[in-house]
Amino acid sequence: MSHAPLTWPALRHALSLRDLTDPSQGPHALQLLVDSLSTTLIDAWRCRAIHRRDAPIVSVADNYDRLQYAAASVARESRYTRYVSEDVMLRSHTSAMIPSALRALARTTELDDALIVAPGITYRRDSIDRLHTGEPHQVDLWRIRVGAPLSRDDLRAMVACVVDAVLPGVEHVVSDATHPYTLAGLQIDVKVGERLVEIGECGLAHPEVLRDAGLDPARWSGLAMGLGLDRLLMLRKGIDDIRLLRATDARVASQMLDLTPYRPVSTMPPVRRDLSIAVATGTTDEDLGDRVRSALRDDAELVESVAVVERTPASALSELARARIGLGEGQENVLLRVVLRAVDRTLTHAECNRLRDAIYAAVHEGSAAQWASRGAA
Numbered sequence: 001m002s003h004a005p006l007t008w009p010a011l012r013h014a015l016s017l018r019d020l021t022d023p024s025q026g027p028h029a030l031q032l033l034v035d036s037l038s039t040t041l042i043d044a045w046r047c048r049a050i051h052r053r054d055a056p057i058v059s060v061a062d063n064y065d066r067l068q069y070a071a072a073s074v075a076r077e078s079r080y081t082r083y084v085s086e087d088v089m090l091r092s093h094t095s096a097m098i099p100s101a102l103r104a105l106a107r108t109t110e111l112d113d114a115l116i117v118a119p120g121i122t123y124r125r126d127s128i129d130r131l132h133t134g135e136p137h138q139v140d141l142w143r144i145r146v147g148a149p150l151s152r153d154d155l156r157a158m159v160a161c162v163v164d165a166v167l168p169g170v171e172h173v174v175s176d177a178t179h180p181y182t183l184a185g186l187q188i189d190v191k192v193g194e195r196l197v198e199i200g201e202c203g204l205a206h207p208e209v210l211r212d213a214g215l216d217p218a219r220w221s222g223l224a225m226g227l228g229l230d231r232l233l234m235l236r237k238g239i240d241d242i243r244l245l246r247a248t249d250a251r252v253a254s255q256m257l258d259l260t261p262y263r264p265v266s267t268m269p270p271v272r273r274d275l276s277i278a279v280a281t282g283t284t285d286e287d288l289g290d291r292v293r294s295a296l297r298d299d300a301e302l303v304e305s306v307a308v309v310e311r312t313p314a315s316a317l318s319e320l321a322r323a324r325i326g327l328g329e330g331q332e333n334v335l336l337r338v339v340l341r342a343v344d345r346t347l348t349h350a351e352c353n354r355l356r357d358a359i360y361a362a363v364h365e366g367s368a369a370q371w372a373s374r375g376a377a
Contacts, residue, residue, distance in 0.1 A: 003076075003077075003078045003081070003083040003086060004078045004083065005084055005085055006083065006084060006090070007294075010082075010294050013297055014090055014123055014135070017135055018246070019056075019121040019137070020245065021120055021121070021139070022120070028245075028256055028257065029233055029237070029256050029257060030119075030229050030230075030233055032258070032259055033139075033166050033229055033233060033236070034117065034139055034229070037117075037165055037166060037227070038115065040164075041115050041141065041143070041158070041161060041162070042115055044161055045113070045115065047113040047114055047115050047143065047145070048113070048114050048115070049114070049117055050101060050104075050105065050111075050114050050115065050116045050117065051117050052097045052100075052101050052116060052118040053118075053120065054096075054097045054120070056090055056091055056121060056122075057084060057088060057090060057091075058088070058090075058091045058096045058097075059089075060076075060086075060088065061087075061099075062096050062097075062099045062100060063089055063091055063092060063093070063095075063096040064076055066209065067095055067096075067099065067209060068180040068206055068209060069180045070180070073180070075092070079125055079284055079286060079287055080092070080124060080125055081124075082125065090122075091120075091123065092122055092123060093122050094118050094119060094120050094122060094138040094139060094140040094226065095118075095181060095224075095226055097120070097140065098116065098142060098181075098209075098224075099209070099213055101116045101118060101142075102116075102144065102210065102213030102214075102215060103213045105213070106214030106215050107214070112145060112147070113143075113144075113145035113146070113147075114144055114145070115141065115142070115143050116140065116141070116142040116144065117139065117140075117141060118139065118140040118142075119138070119140075119229065120137065120139075121137055122135065122136055122137070122138050124136070125286045125287065125289070125290040126289055126290070127286055127306065128289040128292060128293070128300075128303055128304075128306040129304070129305040129306075129307065130242060130243075130304060131231075131234075131242055132242065132289075133230070133243075134289065134290060134293050136228060136229075137228075137229040137230050138227065138228055138229055139226070139227050139229055140224070141158075141162070141225045141226075141227070142205060142222055142223065143158070144210075144215070144220060144221075145220065145221065146219050146220055150221045150222060150223050151204075155184070155202055155203065155223050156174065156186075158202070158223050158225065159172065159174055159186070159202060159225075160172070162225065162227070163190065163199075166232050167199075167232065167236060170192075171190065171191045172189065172191070173191070173196065174187065174188055174189070175189070177201055177203075179201060179203055179224075181203075181205070181209050181224060182202070182204055182205060183206055183207075184203055184204050185201065185202070185203035186201065186202050187200075188202060188227075190235065197231070197235065198228075198231075199227060199228055199231055199232055199235070200225060202223065202224060202225035203223075203224055204221070204222065205221065205222030205223065205224045206224075230245060233245065233259075236259055237255075237259065237261055237262040239262045241343060243301050243304075244343055246301065249343065251344070252265055252343060265343075265344065268341050268342055268344070268345065268346055268347075269341070269346060270304060270340070271339070271341065271347060272337060272338070272339050273338045273352070273359075273372075274309070274336070274337050274338075275335070275336040275337075275359070275360055276325055276333060276334075276335055276336075277325065277333070277334050277336055277364040277365070277366065278325045278326060278331045278333060278364060278365050278366030279334050279365050280330060280331055280332075281331060283334070285307075288308070288336065288363050289306055291362045292359050292362055295358055295359065295361065295362035296355070296358055296359070296362075299358070301342075301343075302340055302341070302342050302347065302351075302355060303340060303355070303359070304339040305337075305338070305339045306336060306337075306338050306339075306359070307336070307337045307339075308334055308335070308336060308337075309336070310334070311332055311333070311334050311335075312333040312335075313332050313333075314329075314331060314332060321333075323368065324370075325364075325368055325370075326367030326369070327366055328366065328367060331366070336363065338356065338359055340352050340355055356372045357371055357372050360372075
């Protein structure tokens with residue numbers, strides 16, 4: 001299977017992003033969550049901790065193959081994964097650190113009960129809105145031990161322990177789920193008002209994942225859990241816009257150093273722009289979001305959301321309408337709603353037009369164009 005690799009500018013930009021879970025890159029509340037999770041589980045189990053912080057460029061083998069992802073898995077496609085080459089990629093989940101951690105554990109004779117703690121930034125192609133980002137932070141927590149096999153009851157106890165540590169007093173529910181690297185998988189949701197919000201997933205460590213790392217599943221067993229740290233922090237502090245986690249405004253950034261409730265700095269007015277564009281039929285929301293991020297780079301933080309309002313096939317448009325946007329063969333018309341809003345200031349009219357045109361240039365594939373300030377071209 002051939003994959004489209006990242007351009008060098010896109011790769012440099014991705015690697016330049018600060019990992020908010022890394023203390024060496026400055027303090028952040030996400031680190032407090034990781035510390036709370038690891039301390040709570042270590043105290044409960046009286047086991048040793050193995051802390052991992054690996055480079056974000058990983059082998060496809062560690063990210064997918066050694067975690068039992070099928071060769072034809074949709075997750076491997078370029079529309080979801082940021083490939084550097086055919087065999088190397090930016091990790092799409094912190095689980096990519098687990099195979100190497102298990103191999104290291106297999107080489108030691110000192111530990112027979114350990115908690116692997118692997119936090120970090122991950123890289124995906126995703127849509128743009130107030131809850132999603134293309135570079136989310138996660139943490140993998142895997143208990144690996146020798147002795148009586150760990151069970152689903154142990155897994156449920158782990159879930160309860162984790163939720164109580166980071167979201168005290170919040171009710172949670174679990175439901176059956178399937179993951180390539182686990183058995184008896186569960187999805188973890190918490191109740192927020194009348195709705196359920198997913199915060200992570202877990203399961204019993206797959207015996208083949210252990211065996212591949214050199215750990216005999218007849219002796220070793222494990223509990224595997226992955227949590228979305230950004231979502232947890234937003235729930236803990238009452239934050240409704242994920243961009244606030246990286247905000248540089250001192251009034252916001254100072255509040256990202258603890259776990260106390262967030263105090264809104266101000267409410268900036270949103271600016272909406274509807275774009276009628278031509279794209280290849282079947283272009284996904286995730287692909288459009290990724291194009292916008294790649295085109296805007298640091299200015300992507302000024303985009304609150306990019307949402308597809310309507311898709312219209314060429315056959316449903318008049319000849320005049322197709323000509324207006326330069327709709328070609330194999331393309332469809334997409335009405336894209338862009339919401340621009342800075343978290344700390346009001347955007348000027350000129351800034352909004354510049355951002356609108358940059359987004360338009362990144363997503364529109366028609367032979368005719370409509371620019372904010374110049375009209376049709």
